[in-house]
Amino acid sequence: MKEYLIGLGAAVLVFLAIIGVNIIPLVLFGGLAVVGYMFLNMQGAVRFSNLGGPQGKKRSQEISFGDIGGQDTAINELGEALEFLRCPELISKMGIRPLKGVLLVGPPGTGKTMMAKAAANYTSSVFIAASGSEFIEMYAGVGAKRVRQLFAEARKKAVKQNSSSAIIFIDELEILGAKRGKNTSHMEYDQTLNQLLVEMDGVNPDDTVRILLIGATNRADMLDPALLRPGRFDRQVQVNLPDKQGRKKILEIHTRNKPLSDPGVLDNIAAATFGFSGAHLESLANEAAILAMREQSPQVMSYHFNEAIDKVILGEKLDRKPSLEEIERVSVHESGHALLSETLMPGSVSSVTIVPRGQALGFMRKNPPDDQYLYTREQLESEIMIALGGAAAEEIKYGNRSTGARGDFKACWDTARQIVEAGLSSLGIVHADDIPPDSLFQECKNIIMVLEEQTIKLLRDNRGALFSLASSIQKEETLDRQRFVEIIH
Secondary structure: OHHHHHHHHHHHHHHHHOOOOOOOOHOOOHHHHHHHHHHHHHHHHHHHHHOOOOHHHHHHHHHOOOOOOOOHHHHHHHHHHHHHHHHHHHHHHHHOOOOOOOEEEEOOOOHHHHHHHHHHHHOOOEEEEEEHHHOOOOOOHHHHHHHHHHHHHHHHHHHHHOOOOOEEEEEEEHHEOOOOOOOOOOOOOHHHHHHHHHHHHHHOOOOOOEEEEEEEOHHHHEEOOOHHOOEEEEEEEEEOOOOOOHHHHHHHHOOOOEEEOOHHHHHHHHHHOOOHHHHHHHHHHHHEEEEEHEEEEEEEEHHHHHHHHHHHOOOEEEOOOOOHHHHHHHHHHHHHHHHHHHHHHHOOOEEOOOEEEEEEOOOOEEEOOOOOOOOOOOHHHHHHHHHHHHHHHHHHHHHHOOOHHHHHHHHHHHHHHHHHHHOOOOOOOHHHHHOOOHHHHHHHHHHHHHHHHHHHEEEEEHHHHHHHHHHHHHHHHEEHHHHHHHHHH
16 A cells, blocks of 8 residues: 555655646645654654663662562562573573563552562563553554564663663553454454564574563453463563552652651551552552651651541542431441441441541441451451441341442342352352352352341440440541440440
8 A cells, every 4th residue: 555655645746747837836735744653653662762762771770689579589589580691601501591571469559560670670671561451553563563663672772871781661461462363353463472572582682681571460360371481481470469568668768758757657557458459558658758748747647547547548538418318328337337347356346437538428447457358257258248337236226227238239249159169158168150040049149148138236235335336436537446445345
């Protein structure tokens, strides 16, 4: 098509020249159009190098592995793959085949991109970043061309900056490296992946510029097997959510430039943020500082962090004010959750509030003493009873329930299903894919019905504490741990 248009344009110019038309302005305009087209065509390569070059290298040098908390195991495993960039002679002497690719697998916000930048700094390598979505276009062949440009640009920049190594980082790798054959509309996805495989096979440890490809994904199950075989992505590094000590280290990193009233508060915040990623914790520290600034406080206090936790989990406080009837019902609802939680898991209630945030009209925040990854059936049943406590409290007070328990019921059903799939139910050891839908439904229903009766009985036996707690929440709106204990005891 391109050749046809060029030939047609040349023929038109010749014809116009023959009939006496001045074609010089047309030639100049055509030349400018060609230059503009070439410039735009180069942008595909420039987009990949936006984190390379002098500025990109400086930006990656600002991040080291010491700036990443809670990922010591992942950093150590990644460090082994980086040795062939730092010590190629030793690697060659030991007869070790250098790793061509490292795949970082983990939930969003756990620091995969930061680890790739820190790796470039650690090895003094040129760093070039791209996203998997940048390679996918409607036009056939464009994605494959961009893959070639990416590797060529890495080598070119390394030579230009007198560096012997380059790290290419591809985020959202599941978009580029999805299993072939799934996209039947066109073959662009497969062509792009094929080109990536070819480029990885072409990486040679004896090259002037040694290249390491680092990919990041949270959906490793979607990747093509050819991409994961040895010789391509040789190693998968799990970048998981941080544990309690990891969360404390991350908080220390993100608060070292903030004036804290008491650094010891980070221990309590780390314990209260089970399930938070590094990105969540960074946002939490930032929100706490913002709250302190709003109050013109010279230091970030403990209650600023507690307020920030609720904001990160639920969102900003809402301006809308529920009616008095809704406030009373929400108070009863949250009191049911809190009373059940404290009864079944003493010390687990951190705070209770009826201040609307996000989609929630109220919230009971738990404070687990230690991170927990394994649960018995009794513990899971306690979680179900706590979730049922809100609706059960409403039924005791008003004789009916509201739509506010919809999210609680979903959590109950998910936990009941977890009991079944873990082989802890009366069905015994089962496989999730082979459970008949009717059997799964009936078993989950039976589990919840039995626990619902126990929940209602427990709250009725403690009716006085329930109503006293609800009245206090309605008046004070938010109760911290100390105030909550005073009321129920």
